[in-house]
Amino acid sequence: MTPERYLSQYAEPLRRIEKPTPVAWQALVLEPDYYYPPSIELGAHLDGLKRSELLEILQQILATEYPRQRFSKRTARTFLEALQQLRDERAWRRAEMERLTATSAHHQAENDRMTAELSQYRAEVQRLFEELERVRSQAAVLGSEAATLRANLTELYGSSSWKVTKPLRWFGRLGRAARAG
């Protein structure tokens, strides 16, 4: 069905729909997290924040979590150690990723090498096939030549001159044998 015809039939009941009541755009704005698919971890958003924003968050956490106590050096150290652990893990993951990338590159190179080798073998097989074909055709030529010669020979043996001269050949062989003896 043509798009135009489809639309005219499909949109028939849609003509009753009225224009929407205007709404303030601010009412439609969602919290930023709603714009990200679940595959992006919320924690990752921290990486996207500016240092000033991170500092502000830290201050808010301190204000709500530790309202009656000072933020001791010890607590700070704990946080910093945890942060360092996360950084170490990230560094390890990056290193692991690089290692895997290198391994993958190695396999790829190996694959390329083997592909090249395979191409060489294929070319070699092709060459051998061609050689075989050449030898076969040569054999066919030689076979045909041999058949011609054999026919000539048969014709010769059947000829009257060959039969008439048979005694001469017999005497000739006898003479050669006597000289040899």
Next chain:
Amino acid sequence: MDTELESPATQAALVDVIIPVYKGVAETRRCLESVLAFPQGAAREIVVVDDCGPEPALSAWLRDLAEAGAITLLVNPVNTGFVNAVNRGMILHPDRDVVLLNSDTEVHGDWLDRLRRCAYSAPRVGTVTPFTNNGAICGYPRFNHANALPAGWSLAALDGTFAEANAGLSVELPTAVGFCMYIRRNCLNEVGYFDARVFQRGYGEENEFCLRATEVGFEHLLCAEVFVYHQGSVSFGEETKALCAEAEGKLLERYPNYLQVIGDYCNLDPARFLRRRVDLFRLAQSPRPRMLFITHNWGGGTEKHVRNLAELLEPDFEVMILRPTGPDGVSVEWARGGEEWSGYFSLPQAYSKLLDYLKLLAISRLHVHHIIGMNRQILGLLEDLALPYDFTLHDYYPICPQYTLSLADGRYCGEPDVEGCNACLAERPALWGLDIVTWREGFSKLLNGAERVIVASEDVRARMRRYIPDARYVRLPHPEPALSISVPHGSPCGELKILVIGRLSPAKGLYRLEACAADAQKRGLPLYFRVIGPADWPVRQEPELPLSFSGAYDDADLPLLIGRERPDAIFFPAQWPETYSYTLSYALATGLPIIAPRLGALSERLADYPKARLLAWDAPATECNDVFVSLLERSGGLPTAAMAVQVQAVADLSMKDNQDSRVDASHDA
């Protein structure tokens, strides 16, 4: 190092707006006229560097402007390259901030004042870049796309929207983007100028500069309240791609982690919420009624139909699409072409939020296309929104969770009784763990509540009526533009090439096709089977069998791909009652013989096609191959006398079979 926040007023009194010019009279005129049109709070001097381009008219026009005192013109006697031209401009006044502006940009309003405010919003801001339509990570509406301006939106209206929706907002960037880049003088003083030795012709120089600046502690900001139009690729045209690749190589030599930094930024996309605010501002302005489509996220024909329909409705409606992101979440996206807006709601926690949001969006009508893969809670949405809705049947999901009515091996189940269906479900349990009666009851309610249940073929209507008789079925074949595909005559390799179009699952006939190829191999038939599309499961193929798959393809390329294959016939090995089949439309457009099963919409759509050969849906591979071989006789390509005898026999058989099928098809219709 400056530790205190300086106000723009305490900074250098003047800002140099540096515009390097090479070619493009019309673009450069638009750019300069836009810069000159809007007076700024900040005093600025417009410095144009004419880099000895190939257009004398452009140079003459610039000279006139300079003589009139509108700009300061620096003329290079020979072409020195983009980066040298920019550096010459930046060196001119060594105490001023600068804005580098490409000559194919256009600005609006108090753009410079807004950029400048952002540049002084924090002490260590080195560079500031605005949003643009064509500027990689600063792109709008779509991130990292060369966008056009949204339809119906001028630069003035869009820049005004950014200024209002994102007033005072910014995010940190890993690097500025060179189309429009504000650089504070203290950053230039500490970091130096662009590296003209390495990046002489442009592309990559601003990234390298920013990475150097980051190393000494400067930040780069995306100023979210300014939008600058950027045409892109005017000076270098086709060369742009090669220059970008070359620049990337040079950048990676100096900063091996550059791509990782950019990749991390793109993955996190921290500016997304800023683009969303502008999207919503624009959406709120739209006077068009809003519709919500509900569909799955499996792609294929359903997705194609949903996209086509949304596009058809664009002039008069704002269409939103709701689809699952997994069993515990859905996304809602704005389906208008060129837009990117989408929101994500986790279920069941955010169900109320989703419901309220759809009401806020003033959705006035729903259209359900599919709900497979959806959280069951979404079914409640129809009741909770209490809006009129349509339901299009793309398969038989409402009457069977095995939506193609197929057994595990892909073969049509024959629609057994309730006991048979429940036995099937015991082996392959339905979503939500329902038995067949409960399943059909639930969907009957859903379909009976629809204003229209749209089916693309009579076959679907007849089949569905046996289970849900009271729904208001309306037959509307899918909208498709007229197609015409030119296929060069016959494959050149002396055998019959049988083409199959589309992704092949068991229900689409994957195993049947494999059986045909195996039979052709066994009997030494001159047949070759080629599939444009991938196989869903591994099957034997070349070199073991005369069968090969092209892999995934783009619909837009299909006519070309079909022509390139030079097929002799097209085969639909489907094992289920298809409801429409877009690929059949392509096949029909070729005018080639089509061999298809006498089942579902295929036989209905082929009823009037003179070159159709319909077979029983479960015809053995030998029978299918005999029909293919019979085509050889028609084309006069009989390879052997022995085969001719065989071909004659099967030709008679296939003609008879085809006549029967025509009768059947007319009954169905």
